[in-house]
Amino acid sequence: MNGLNGVYVPGTSPLHRLPAGVKLAGLAVACTVLVLVSSLVVLAGAAVVVAALYALSRVGTAAAWAQVRPVRWLALALFAMQWVFAGLPGAAATTSRVVLVVALAGLVTITTRTSAMMATLERCLRPARFVGLDPFRLSLLLSLTVRSVPVMAALATRVREAQRARGVERSLRAFAVPLVVSALRHADALGEALSARGVDD
Amino acid sequence: MMDEGKRRRFPTGDLARVAVFAALIAVLGLPGSFNVLGNAVPITLQTLGVMLAGAILGTWRAALAVVVLLVLVIAGLPLLSGGRGGLGVLAGPSAGFLLGWIAGAAVTGWLVERAGRSPSFVQLLVACVVGGIGVVYLFGIPVQAAVTGVSLGNTAWLTMIFLPGDAVKAVLASLVARGTQRAYPDAVPAVHRERLRAGGEH
Incomplete structure (x- = not known):
């Protein structure tokens, strides 16, 4: 992208x-x-x-x-x-x-x-640590988001292709529900991978 | 102990959810990512993403997802619909609507959190309309009036052009959130919080 x-x-x-x-x-x-x-x-x-x-x-x-x-x-x-x-x-x-x-x-x-x-x-957002976000996590959050944009775009394309194959091209629910569910699955897997690598410590 | 408390408030799993949802809102604004009526009416779905973030992530995480998106936009990434990005979007007349997204996502999330373990379609719809439309307009209209010098009342009338589209998006967001929460119970803010409290995070 x-x-x-x-x-x-x-x-x-x-x-x-x-x-x-x-x-x-x-x-x-x-x-x-x-x-x-x-x-x-x-x-x-x-x-x-x-x-x-x-x-x-x-x-x-x-x-x-x-x-x-x-x-x-x-x-x-x-x-x-x-x-x-x-x-x-x-x-x-x-x-x-x-x-x-x-x-x-x-x-x-x-x-x-x-x-x-x-x-x-990031320097301006440093006060965010008072709500529990330290600067390291903040940078991690920003770079994770940048990395997630192409991943989500690819996911959207995949879901749309599946939708076309099922012949429900015009149904928004048939597009958005699988998209959001897979986005959540992806996020939760990503979160577990991050904790497994000790980001929590 | 302090550290422990902090971690509870913002576990790593939530960090990933916030990042992925911020990216999802961005992707919903990409040209051609989704067109409702063939290619004739290209409506952007970014406000739909904001409502969904609220309905699924809950108050703080939803607000944070929108903040992260806006920070990246201000930093110069073209993540808003139509490939807009850069400081100009905050200088323009629609800046208030973008800032309103933060509060709007939070209010939507707050209302859905109060709807318990299985929010109904109506509860979700109320949350999306109040947060995703009411609160967003509440921020957007005064800022637009101030930037353009048009009176508050006239600006409010002009904004009504967007009301039908936004109402449709609120209905869609509620349908999609309901479908998602049925398929993936952890997408309900109240359920997610219970799981975190029970120490389900690893």
Whole structure:
């Protein structure tokens, strides 16, 4: 399954080299500022800055567009609705704000390796040990999940083929019940294998 | 002793269940993983996965499964339906619905845990509707209203477009959970907890 490589675009730009934590903090600050600003001039300036940052990261227009593409219809609908309710300037401000925040967040994702981002997130999740999850188990949980995605996808394919063979292609129950039961069996076998290897100690 | 207590609260078997269910929710969003009416209406089943996680894993494990999925999504893996992933999903207007999944899965699980050793279809349906629809909307609508600047009432009206689909998913989730729990009794949260308490874990 090569879909699991994430959306990271390799590169050596200054943005790629910045630590993930710094980028996340920067993003948080930028988003807060964008939410507070309503002047169109400032927003236009912000758009220029975001475009400049994309240029600096040298990821190419295709990767940049891929980040904004998912909100294109929403942006259009939002613009139309705001135009009716809040007038043209308000519509332009709200819409550009949403698009800019999404573009900035996308830029952080594009320029940060999934592994680096995961390490940072694991650090942020360290307080989870107070509900009984120590950091080791947390990393184990995350990597187990990443590993389980292709396993579950293969399982889904197998169940669907069996379903086709039985001629009950359209029944959701004939698909989902065996899928969930085998997922649970797989999970419980996996859990026993893990305890057998002493993960509990 | 402390260590003992911790282990009880989160045994390894549960770790595997949480990981597998987080992966299952991701897989239910893969394109073409399942289409209800041939290929004409590609509906994603990720919210179905969230309801199922609640109905089968119980409160904490279900919430944790959704948290794990969202952490991986934020880290940049394209695990949301349509191959979406990355920080952008939390910046977008649907962020509240994603966060609502956490609470929604937990509430579904909490209600199913209260339904005893053999939850009926109706009990499961109530849990899925309250948790998987009510709670998710409760988080999703205000956040969407705040992000888009559209009034709360209008946003709520717009969200009603998704209500029929989500209602169908709640019915399906209850049917599937019921079928699963009949075939595999350990898929009932109350039964699973009893087994853990009896020291059935190895």
